[in-house]
Amino acid sequence: MNRVxxxxxxxxxxxxxxxxxxxxxxxxxxxxxxxxxxxxxxxxLVVKVFGDLYNFGEAIRQITPLIFTGLAVAxxxxxxxxxxxxxxxxxxxxxxxxxxxxxxxxxxxxxAVVAIIVGALMGGIWAGIAGYLKAARGVHEVITSIMxxxxxxxxxxxILNAFLVPKGQQRxxxxxxxxxxxxxxxxxxxxxxxVHWGTPLALICAVIFFIILxxxxxxxxxxxxxxxxxxxxxxxxxxxxNIVKAMFISGLFAGLGGACETLGVFHYLAVMSAMPGYGFDxxxxxxxxxxxxxxxxxxxxxxxxxxxxxxGMKFSAGVPxxxxxxxxxxxxxxxAAHGIVRYLLKPILAKRKEEGR
Amino acid sequence: xxxxxxxxxxxxxxxLSVLVAGCGGNAxxxxxxxxxxGQEQAGGDQAGQKTVRIGMVTxxxxxxxxxxxxxxxxGLQKFQQDNGLxxxxxxxxQSTSDADYVPxxxxxxxxxxxxTWGIGFMMADAVKQVAEANPDAKIAIIDQxxxxxxxxxxxxxxxEGAFLGGVVAGSMTKSNKIGFVGGVESPVIKRFEAxxxxxxxAVNPNAKVISVYTGAFDKPDLGKQAASGLxxxxxxxxxxxxxxxxxxxxxxxxxxxxxxxxxxxxxxxxDQSLTFGKEITLTSVMKRVDQAVERVxxxxxxxxxxxxxxxxxxxxxxxxxxxxxxKDTVPADVxxxxxxxxxxxxxxxxxxxxxxxx
Numbered sequence: 001m002n003r004v005x006x007x008x009x010x011x012x013x014x015x016x017x018x019x020x021x022x023x024x025x026x027x028x029x030x031x032x033x034x035x036x037x038x039x040x041x042x043x044x045l046v047v048k049v050f051g052d053l054y055n056f057g058e059a060i061r062q063i064t065p066l067i068f069t070g071l072a073v074a075x076x077x078x079x080x081x082x083x084x085x086x087x088x089x090x091x092x093x094x095x096x097x098x099x100x101x102x103x104x105x106x107x108x109x110x111x112a113v114v115a116i117i118v119g120a121l122m123g124g125i126w127a128g129i130a131g132y133l134k135a136a137r138g139v140h141e142v143i144t145s146i147m148x149x150x151x152x153x154x155x156x157x158x159i160l161n162a163f164l165v166p167k168g169q170q171r172x173x174x175x176x177x178x179x180x181x182x183x184x185x186x187x188x189x190x191x192x193x194x195v196h197w198g199t200p201l202a203l204i205c206a207v208i209f210f211i212i213l214x215x216x217x218x219x220x221x222x223x224x225x226x227x228x229x230x231x232x233x234x235x236x237x238x239x240x241x242n243i244v245k246a247m248f249i250s251g252l253f254a255g256l257g258g259a260c261e262t263l264g265v266f267h268y269l270a271v272m273s274a275m276p277g278y279g280f281d282x283x284x285x286x287x288x289x290x291x292x293x294x295x296x297x298x299x300x301x302x303x304x305x306x307x308x309x310x311x312g313m314k315f316s317a318g319v320p321x322x323x324x325x326x327x328x329x330x331x332x333x334x335x336a337a338h339g340i341v342r343y344l345l346k347p348i349l350a351k352r353k354e355e356g357r
Numbered sequence: 358x359x360x361x362x363x364x365x366x367x368x369x370x371x372x373l374s375v376l377v378a379g380c381g382g383n384a385x386x387x388x389x390x391x392x393x394x395g396q397e398q399a400g401g402d403q404a405g406q407k408t409v410r411i412g413m414v415t416x417x418x419x420x421x422x423x424x425x426x427x428x429x430x431x432g433l434q435k436f437q438q439d440n441g442l443x444x445x446x447x448x449x450x451q452s453t454s455d456a457d458y459v460p461x462x463x464x465x466x467x468x469x470x471x472x473t474w475g476i477g478f479m480m481a482d483a484v485k486q487v488a489e490a491n492p493d494a495k496i497a498i499i500d501q502x503x504x505x506x507x508x509x510x511x512x513x514x515x516x517e518g519a520f521l522g523g524v525v526a527g528s529m530t531k532s533n534k535i536g537f538v539g540g541v542e543s544p545v546i547k548r549f550e551a552x553x554x555x556x557x558x559a560v561n562p563n564a565k566v567i568s569v570y571t572g573a574f575d576k577p578d579l580g581k582q583a584a585s586g587l588x589x590x591x592x593x594x595x596x597x598x599x600x601x602x603x604x605x606x607x608x609x610x611x612x613x614x615x616x617x618x619x620x621x622x623x624x625x626x627x628d629q630s631l632t633f634g635k636e637i638t639l640t641s642v643m644k645r646v647d648q649a650v651e652r653v654x655x656x657x658x659x660x661x662x663x664x665x666x667x668x669x670x671x672x673x674x675x676x677x678x679x680x681x682x683x684k685d686t687v688p689a690d691v692x693x694x695x696x697x698x699x700x701x702x703x704x705x706x707x708x709x710x711x712x713x714x715x
Contacts, residue, residue: 058460
């Protein structure tokens with residue numbers, strides 16, 4: 001029993017939890033100021049996400065890509081790189097998957113696997129470009145990866161319009177059934193929610209993330225380069241090679257996310273007028289999760305549930321979308337600003353330290 | 358002591374919030390059950406009291422997009438006010454990405470709303486999917502035909518409205534050259550073009566219409582470029598049917614007007630003289646999404662929902678037309694001609710082509 005209490009009162013658990021509560025309180029104040037009932041709004045949020053099987057399934061659908069992009073951003077963070085380009089890598093993943101899904105005819109399962117792999121590689125290569133430019137020319141990866149987001153989006157639109165979109169349409173043809181990765185039985189059970197193999201794959205990726213970084217020599221090198229490139233170089237590691245490698249692996253995660261989103265949810269790719277946004281949200285998820293695999297899965301859950309439940313707040317409590325954004329942002333703000341929360345939690349933490357002694 | 362108090366307090370807040378959340382869930386469930394019961398009762402005595410709930414789902418443009426979605430929501434609000442319905446009887450959900458279409462539509466459908474609107478052709482796939490999964494639900498969509506027994510598709514006869522725009526342009530051109538700027542080549546835009554050309558030819562067989570397609574609905578720079586080319590070739594009136602690409606046409610016309618050139622633009626979808634000013638907006642070919650929403654919503658209230666059908670709104674139904682404000686920019690004799698042609702189209706004496714004639 002004592003151990004259970006210990007787990008739930010650990011600082012790494014307590015701080016984010018308290019941050020979320022603080023964020024919800026600030027959001028509630030904002031809603032009160034706007035003349036809305038915050039309790040009703042939060043109820044509707046919870047009911048929207050957990051209220052019935054269909055919505056729960058759809059919430060999982062919303063959470064899945066965030067796990068992928070969160071892992072992508074966090075992997076780069078761990079190696080001292082700031083990958084803002086998860087968005088573009090995600091788009092390249094979608095593009096690769098939809099191209100293979102539409103243009104090729106392969107047997108079931110193999111088709112899906114090939115499409116996913118191609119999507120992942122496209123994402124990896126896209127991030128690898130930013131990594132190469134950093135390694136070979138010293139261009140900061142923040143600049144290149146942001147630019148590559150836009151290049152990726154317009155490149156995808158070009159390929160779509162040139163090869164995949166039927167005349168007069170705004171989206172590609174539907175991918176062949178053999179490439180679809182919907183979890184049909186589970187989807188039927190969940191009232192038709194669009195759940196797909198991407199979700200288990202995302203969880204597996206979280207495990208792979210851990211294994212690569214902490215259980216392999218490559219991971220040790222990657223982390224070492226991230227912590228201190230000069231020392232690593234002195235120790236005989238190639239900093240440049242590791243930068244490219246780190247970006248490539250980071251892009252693989254984002255590309256996988258894009259591929260699964262296309263093959264599992266839409267089964268087509270629409271011509272984009274704006275970025276899908278999962279890559280940017282992935283930055284927040286990585287931040288909330290403290291760049292740890294379990295943290296990212298939980299962070300993606302929080303972020304996805306909040307943004308999916310937002311529709312419920314609008315629907316049942318009449319809270320306008322703009323206010324809901326304030327609520328979501330204030331939760332993220334407090335999670336990101338550990339310092340404030342630690343300061344507020346000081347009494348509790350200090351007390352435990354005394355007891356522990 | 359003080360520290361202890363604080364920690365006790367924070368623990369108290371924590372447990373309280375958990376408690377409240379728990380209770381809240383139950384309360385909500387209770388409320389929902391009550392609501393469902395109320396609904397069943399309402400369904401029972403439909404003839405007596407007309408309680409009707411109508412929801413709409415925007416596409417990614419959002420409800421304040423200054424055009425399509427906004428127009429639809431205005432129509433829905435007007436419907437609610439005109440029929441003395443409670444405010445909760447209309448609601449909208451905004452889609453932030455393509456992925457939201459299906460869950461947003463499903464939200465209304467599963468909650469038993471009498472009609473759910475999908476606004477815009479981008480939602481066609483989602484509407485079809487939701488309609489097939491919920492055969493009892495009533496859904497309506499604008500600008501795209503969805504074949505399902507419980508979906509009413511609302512299309513517009515853009516060609517008829519554009520015809521009247523063409524009549525104005527044909528009567529008022531001095532150079533006998535008129536420009537048309539299209540967005541993506543699609544059936545809707547083709548109808549605009551065909552009607553416009555037919556209208557011009559009807560009053561002024563000597564006038565020539567030059568058509569340019571920009572391939573985009575969201576690129577004002579391309580619109581400006583196209584307009585520059587058209588005005589450069591001597592056209593004095595340009596009609597853009599290209600979403601916000603058309604904003605660039607207005608921009609180019611404004612530049613030229615300030616240099617003393619006598620050029621005009623004919624607006625599209627809404628009364629664009631309100632946005633861009635009467636100095637350059639000759640008239641506008643309006644597409645009344647708001648009226649369509651009002652009309653079909655009323656049908657549902659009166660029990661006349663036309664599931665599985667395609668409703669096409671033209672001049673006769675006031676689904677398209679020119680705005681009142683045109684009388685400030687267009688001479689009375691031209692407006693009289695417009696009215697004359699309108700009557701002929703309504704009486705089916707003239708049929709306006711949907712595809713541009715060679």
